[in-house]
Amino acid sequence: MSRSTLIRSLRRTGVLTSVALALAVATVGPAAAHAEVEAEGARALDQNVELTFAAESESGTAGISKLEVILPEGIVPQDLTFEEGPKGWKFTPTARGYTVSGPKLAVGEDVEYVLTVRQLPDAKEVAFKTLQTYSDGKVDRWIELEEESEGDGHGHGHPAPRLALKAAAPGAESVSPTPTEEPTTAAPSPDASDAPAAQGSSAKPAADGTKDDDGMSAAVPVGIAAAVVLLGGGAWWLRKRRGGTA
Numbered sequence: 001m002s003r004s005t006l007i008r009s010l011r012r013t014g015v016l017t018s019v020a021l022a023l024a025v026a027t028v029g030p031a032a033a034h035a036e037v038e039a040e041g042a043r044a045l046d047q048n049v050e051l052t053f054a055a056e057s058e059s060g061t062a063g064i065s066k067l068e069v070i071l072p073e074g075i076v077p078q079d080l081t082f083e084e085g086p087k088g089w090k091f092t093p094t095a096r097g098y099t100v101s102g103p104k105l106a107v108g109e110d111v112e113y114v115l116t117v118r119q120l121p122d123a124k125e126v127a128f129k130t131l132q133t134y135s136d137g138k139v140d141r142w143i144e145l146e147e148e149s150e151g152d153g154h155g156h157g158h159p160a161p162r163l164a165l166k167a168a169a170p171g172a173e174s175v176s177p178t179p180t181e182e183p184t185t186a187a188p189s190p191d192a193s194d195a196p197a198a199q200g201s202s203a204k205p206a207a208d209g210t211k212d213d214d215g216m217s218a219a220v221p222v223g224i225a226a227a228v229v230l231l232g233g234g235a236w237w238l239r240k241r242r243g244g245t246a
Contacts, residue, residue, distance in 0.1 A: 035130045035142040037161040044165045045172035047119045050083065053161065055111045055132050055142070062136035064111050066101035068094070070129040070143075074121025076177075085113030097128075104135035119175050120165060129160045 035055040042049055057064055071077065077098050082091030089102030100113055111132075120126070129143040142158050 034159065035132065035140075035161045037128055037163045039163060042120060042163060042165050043172075044120055044122045044124070044168040045174060046165075046169075047175065049117050049120055051115045051117055051163070053111075053113055053115070053128070053130075055130060055140075057105070057108050057110055057134075058140055059107065059134050059136070059138060061107060062134040062138060063104040063107050063109060064132060065104040065135045066099055066133040067111060067113075068099045068131040068133070069097045071097040072121065072123075072126040072128065074123065075117060075126070079118040081116040081118075083114040083116055086111060089113070091115075101133075122168060122174065123165060125162055125164050127160045127162045 036053070038052045038054075039049050053067075053069075055064065055067055077093030080091070080098065082100070085091075085100055086102060086105060089100050092099045092101070100111075105111065127145060132140040132142060134140075140158065142160055144157055144159050146159065146162075
């Protein structure tokens with residue numbers, strides 16, 4: 001083989017390799033994007049377990065700015081402690097789970113953060129459905145469970161992050177539920193609206209009874225005194241009249 005023929009052959013091989021590599025990246029890249037949760041050796045009913053969450057970026061024009069997670073049954077927001085995450089990001093409880101959000105990340109940058117859960121539920125697996133929001137408003141919905149995930153036939157579905165749990169350790173028990181925050185305004189009891197009326201109706205007769213008793217006790221001495229004065233005055237008048245007549 002001449003030198004020129006060898007060079008042309010190598011160039012052709014290199015071009016074909018580059019094309020094959022580019023096709024492989026283009027085909028596998030989108031399918032590889034996903035969201036996941038990990039906790040090494042996690043068992044049902046384990047306490048104070050660190051959960052590491054990761055969500056990959058699928059946008060080529062905007063950065064991730066928020067993740068909203070819907071918690072599985074058996075875990076409430078009060079059971080979680082935010083350990084670390086992207087700089088400037090914060091953990092916020094919601095009615096159905098929580099959000100971690102903050103300044104938008106660079107385009108193509110993935111998210112990773114760590115939470116500690118007070119206790120894992122007594123289950124074989126838990127799923128953390130996740131809504132991934134970008135700075136341009138686009139949302140990736142990592143919410144599909146295995147049995148309902150259809151995708152497009154090429155692994156392009158959006159499965160929810162799932163954590164498989166080993167069987168609970170012998171003697172492991174559920175701890176008491178984490179108390180929720182007290183409401184700022186206590187709800188009135190069913191009888192609260194009737195209480196003022198009941199107090200008012202009972203207080204009024206009591207007051208009237210006291211008034212009648214006081215009036216009676218004051219009238220008796222006054223009546224006696226008046227009778228004494230009248231009797232005394234009558235006796236004095238009779239004596240004076242008899243003396244004048246004599």
